[in-house]
Amino acid sequence: MKRSITDLALFGGPSAFLHPLYVGKPTVGDRARFFARLDWALDNNWLTNGGPLARELEDRIADLAGVKHCIATCNATIALELVLRASGVTGQVIMPSLTFAATPHSASWLGLEPVFCDVDPETGSIDPDLAASLITPETGAIIGVHLWGRAAPVDALAKVAAEHDVKLFYDAAHALGCTAGGQPIGGFGAAEVFSFHATKTVMSFEGGAVVTDDSVLADRIRVMHNFGIERDKTISSIGTNGKMSEAAAAMGLTSLDAFPATRERNRANYSLYRAELHGIPGISLITFDENEENNYQYVIMQVDQALTGLSRDRLQEILRAEKVLAQPYFSPACHQLKPYRTDPPLRLPHTERLSGRVLALPTGPSVSFEDIRRVCSVIRLCASHGEQVNALWDRQGSVTA
Numbered sequence: 001m002k003r004s005i006t007d008l009a010l011f012g013g014p015s016a017f018l019h020p021l022y023v024g025k026p027t028v029g030d031r032a033r034f035f036a037r038l039d040w041a042l043d044n045n046w047l048t049n050g051g052p053l054a055r056e057l058e059d060r061i062a063d064l065a066g067v068k069h070c071i072a073t074c075n076a077t078i079a080l081e082l083v084l085r086a087s088g089v090t091g092q093v094i095m096p097s098l099t100f101a102a103t104p105h106s107a108s109w110l111g112l113e114p115v116f117c118d119v120d121p122e123t124g125s126i127d128p129d130l131a132a133s134l135i136t137p138e139t140g141a142i143i144g145v146h147l148w149g150r151a152a153p154v155d156a157l158a159k160v161a162a163e164h165d166v167k168l169f170y171d172a173a174h175a176l177g178c179t180a181g182g183q184p185i186g187g188f189g190a191a192e193v194f195s196f197h198a199t200k201t202v203m204s205f206e207g208g209a210v211v212t213d214d215s216v217l218a219d220r221i222r223v224m225h226n227f228g229i230e231r232d233k234t235i236s237s238i239g240t241n242g243k244m245s246e247a248a249a250a251m252g253l254t255s256l257d258a259f260p261a262t263r264e265r266n267r268a269n270y271s272l273y274r275a276e277l278h279g280i281p282g283i284s285l286i287t288f289d290e291n292e293e294n295n296y297q298y299v300i301m302q303v304d305q306a307l308t309g310l311s312r313d314r315l316q317e318i319l320r321a322e323k324v325l326a327q328p329y330f331s332p333a334c335h336q337l338k339p340y341r342t343d344p345p346l347r348l349p350h351t352e353r354l355s356g357r358v359l360a361l362p363t364g365p366s367v368s369f370e371d372i373r374r375v376c377s378v379i380r381l382c383a384s385h386g387e388q389v390n391a392l393w394d395r396q397g398s399v400t401a
């Protein structure tokens with residue numbers, strides 16, 4: 001453990017870890033089971049196009065999400081595009097800017113216009129009143145995001161969407177296995193989208209899924225994600241290739257088998273982070289409603305520079321030098337990204353404030369309790385000596401620069 005700021009790797013001390021600690025290290029589960037599933041697919045000579053493993057994954061995800069239909073896809077970005085396209089959305093799509101670029105990209109890719117809405121400063125979720133104020137005759141849909149696995153304000157958004165007769169969807173990339181008001185995420189809005197990217201709590205290398213209770217929409221998306229090929233093998237509409245392969249489904253099923261254990265481990269990690277970071281002025285973790293199911297896949301720390309003296313970016317660099325690869329999810333916010341910047345710039349004060357402070361810390365089953373104690377001791381040391389760290393940094397620079 002480091003006793004003084006001169007022990008920091010940034011200033012020439014040994015790094016706290018020999019090997020990098022990642023946010024989003026893949027949760028594979030039982031490798032033998034994965035290879036057995038893969039062997040089975042190879043023995044069957046059936047590798048994609050709605051194979052039995054993809055179908056099994058769809059059934060299990062639909063059960064988990066408490067919905068009638070699940071269509072497994074090659075990733076969540078394509079899944080969002082399929083939802084928007086199959087729903088006939090045109091014009092503008094209102095969404096938070098505090099999200100991953102995939103949310104606005106899915107709309108832009110289809111020629112739709114993302115309209116960024118500010119968030120509630122407490123929750124980081126889209127503010128429903130502000131969303132309502134952005135609705136115009138051009139509005140085709142609202143996309144809510146269950147950011148970091150915390151449910152968006154589903155009831156208020158449903159009310160806004162119903163009052164203005166606007167379609168409502170959710171980007172649930174982070175929220176598999178989470179609930180809102182005790183109801184599984186997956187059943188809100190007209191459709192929701194999960195991601196099974198390698199960095200997600202359940203992963204299929206690359207992968208995603210659309211979940212919905214709308215049978216007509218589900219049929220349309222299933223056809224559309226397979227080149228527009230209907231059951232009778234005719235093609236009567238435009239489609240794309242958004243299918244999940246059997247190899248991806250084998251991985252997804254195996255990672256899903258591990259999900260209960262992963263979630264428990266993530267919960268324990270989160271609790272330890274909270275305990276270890278408790279009482280450090282200017283350092284806090286975003287909280288989860290303990291009355292809901294959460295997957296705790298993201299541990300999001302907020303850095304208040306006014307109290308720590310240290311910016312989020314500097315703390316991230318200090319941690320990086322210690323081989324702790326914390327991620328600023330999501331900074332810059334989407335409206336600050338080059339494709340979406342405007343002149344004059346759109347101002348979203350709550351989004352900008354939050355996005356300048358957040359840092360995702362390593363978690364998942366591969367992160368040990370000892371790792372977490374070490375990470376937190378570095379954070380404690382730096383945050384309680386912010387001015388001295390800045391002074392030393394400005395005087396001697398960083399040895400890793």
Ligand code: T4K
Nearest residue numbers: 022023024025026075076077100102173195197198199325
């Ligand atoms: N909506 C939201 C709200 C999302 O967050 C995302 C994706 C989507 C939609 C779209 O879902 P997909 O179309 O991807 O299914 C990563 C992921 O690529 C992305 O899926 C994810 N969100 C986003 C939050 O994070 P990067 O650019 O940060 O990834 P990268 O390569 O820097 O890796 C992140 C960390 O994970 C690193 O510390 C290394 C570690 N890692 C990564 C990979 C790929 C591993 O340890 N092993 C790996 O195989 O975007």
